[in-house]
Amino acid sequence: MKRQLILEDGTVFIGEAFGGEVEKIGEVVFNTGMTGYQEILSDPSYCGQIVTLTYPLIGNYGINRDDFESINPAIAGFVVKETADFPSNWRNRLSLDDYLKMKNIPGISGIDTRKLTRIIRKTGALKGALCNLNKRVDEVVTQLKATVLPTNQVKQVSTKTAYSSPGRGPRVVLVDYGMKHGILRELTNRGCDVVVVPYNVTAEEVMHYHPDGVMLSNGPGDPKSVRKTLEMIRIIQQEVPLFGICLGHQLFALANGADTDKLKFGHRGSNHPVKDLRTGKVSITSQNHGYTVEMNSIENTDLTVTHTALNDDTIEGLRHKHYPAFTVQYHPEASPGPEDANYLFDEFLRNIEVATTKGEEKCLNAGI
Template structure:
């Protein structure tokens, strides 16, 4: 079954369709990871996007029950060079084609993903549509040019009501802006008593839960589309230790007077080197973001840059100069990717203990 991917600049790729035959449009992005396609396609941070994987063979180990990062994938489409028809792995339960049919997600294979990636790297992310070969290019281009990218992705993927993931250790409120299951898993492994909260939870609601710490999760889209989070962050910082990841990092920056900006094509992959400015050590990290904290906007705030990306020098980590709060732009839970930065969850636990040992009323100026 022939299918086409049409970009807003007029570029047309013709390939073979798999998965659902529904037509979908979205922002076309690329991920350079060589493994972990199941975690990638189920990452809520890709809500509304069409993912291109640069590794040429995808689906060779199938789909299994264990590697999902969300229950319902939120992507708009999937683009690969070759989709394996007959996966082989002891954990395999179904093929990519079967899975995407079940989830009503369109895919296209057999196109030059290297060419597509070069176009995105040169021109930046573009709107695109996966559609039937019968669709007229002119009609699709007009539709794409009239398409306004959504700004409600966080609300789409966040839990609607709070729920517990019980433990007998420290109580952590995990604010779900599009949480990957790997984050919850890391907290569970440390026996935290986790309460997963919706994206619109308020500071008084968080404080009423009497948490020992708060985590701001990853999530999709532009952080400026979640203004209600900024008031909440300002209302709890200095009162509760805080750790932010990816979108949570950007929201933390905005709440403290910094600015964010859209990147040309973002960071999406599992081998991005990041330097810890305090120790000088470099970690290979998993990343998925299209926005970054603007470097110059840190000046005049109470924030300090702690980590930078080696490839382009963008900000990858922040800490507050007065309050026990720190954030990173990358994913310390990996899923998929290297686990070099997993220690940050332990650092968060240490920060919580340091605050508790100083007393709940002296949360300011606690150092690890």
Template sequence: MKKQLILEDGTTFVGQGFGSDKDTIGEIVFTTGMTGYQEVLSDPSYCGQIVTFTYPLIGNYGINRDDFETIHPAVKGLIVKEAASDPSNFRSQMTLDAYLKMKSIPAIAGIDTRKLTRIIRQHGTLKGAIVSMEEDAEAMIHRLQATVLPKDQVDQVSTKSAYPSPGRGYRVVLMDFGMKHGILRELNKRDCDVIVVPHDTKAEEILQFNPDGIMLTNGPGNPKDVPHAVETVRELIGKVPIFGICLGHQLFALASGADTFKLKFGHRGSNHPVKDLETGKTALTSQNHGYAVCEDSVAGTDLKVTHIALNDGTVEGLAHKRYPAFSVQYHPEASPGPEDDNQLFDRFISMMKHNAGKELQHA
């Protein structure tokens, strides 16, 4: 069945609908990875967004049971040039189309994704809709222009109650702002005793768990839409070691007195070069964010910039000058993408070990 992709600037594409047949509205963004579509679709940081894949063929290795980043995807829709209908991979258990139908995610294929990406790069992210051919395009354009997108994305994807992911090692309280399972997986791999808590958990309650460290996870939306989290992080800095990733990085910056801003079209993909200013080395990283830390705002705080993006010079890493706390804008756990900086989790472990002053006795 044919469907329309309508943008708020008046641009309209006609393509082939697949996945769910429902209509959808969201923020149109693009990601540049050649692979990893399953992880992208299940990444909670895409909550409220319609994702465009710049790579022309998506779905060719199917969907498997192991590569999900959350159980319940929050993405609003999918746009591709071509959707593979006959995947070939020994792990494949269903087609992309079947998965999208199962999770009620609408999608459209046959779109000139290069043209769409150029529009987004020129004008910035745009609101858009995937709708049936019966929908009046002019009326939808006016509706999109008047639509105010939700600001409660973190609340939508964060856990509603605390739960443990037991280990015998250091205790980490993980503040879930829209956690990718890859982050939890890396902590579990290092035998951490993880307690996952909701985004609105108070600092006092977090400290009652007697953590050796605190992880601030990735998540969707504007960090300024969760001011309670900024206040909580501010109260936690200096109490125990902190490691922030993506949204967690931005919250760490705001809590330390720095500022954030919205990028024109964001960084999304698995091939973004980032330079470590301390070592001079460059790593290829996986990224998914629409906001960044304002570098000028870091001056005058207790933070220092540790990493920068080589594509546009934006801040990609911060460290506290006085306390054991650091953050990165990119995803060291990858999923999908390169694992060049996976050692940052080991750095977090070392920080907790040093702060404790002794090694934990493993049972």
């Protein structure tokens, strides 16, 4: 069966349909990763987006039970050059096509993904529609131009209620803006007692859990669409060590007086070089974001830039000048991607250890 991808600029790609049979509209973006399609499919940060993979053959090792980043994928559609009909891997449980059918996510294959990527790089991310061939292009283009994409993505993918992942180590409250399971895995691997809470949690509610530290997770969409969380961040950063990733990084910046802006086509892939300005070390990082913290907005804040992207000099890391709070724009938990930046979780735990020791000394000095 044939399917078409129509962009809001009138460009049409006709290819083979696979996956779900529904029609979807979303922002069309691209990811340059050579592997990790299962993690990309299940990453909540892609909520509402139609994702193009630039690597030509996708699905060759199938879908397994272990590599999901969320239980229910929020991606709108999947665009590939070629799908593997007969995946081969010892962990394989489903083909890519079977999985997308099960989750009712439409896909299109057999199109020129290089051409599509070049269009996005030239014009920026575009709205697009995956639809049947009987749809008239002019009508779909008119519909796309009139469509206002939703801004409540974080609300869609965040947990509705708090839950725990028990451990014997320090208690970390993880604010779920669209959390990848890789973040939770890195914390639990280090023995942390993790409490995952909804995106709209208040500072008072966070402190009721008596955290030793707080993490701000990744998530989809424009950080300015969840401004109500900024007051919580401003209060919490003064109380306990804080670590933010991706959307959490952008929200931390906004909470401290900086500004964010949308990138032309975003950073999405597993091979983005980032320089640590403190050490000069370069890490190869996994990234997935469409917004960035503006460099010129940092000057009159209490924030210091700690990391920058070598490809375009955008901000990739921030640290507070007075509180044990830091954030990164990239994904130190990888999944998919290199684990060069995994040490940041250990740095977060060291901050917690220092803060805990200071708290204990303060109590002793006060005779408590």
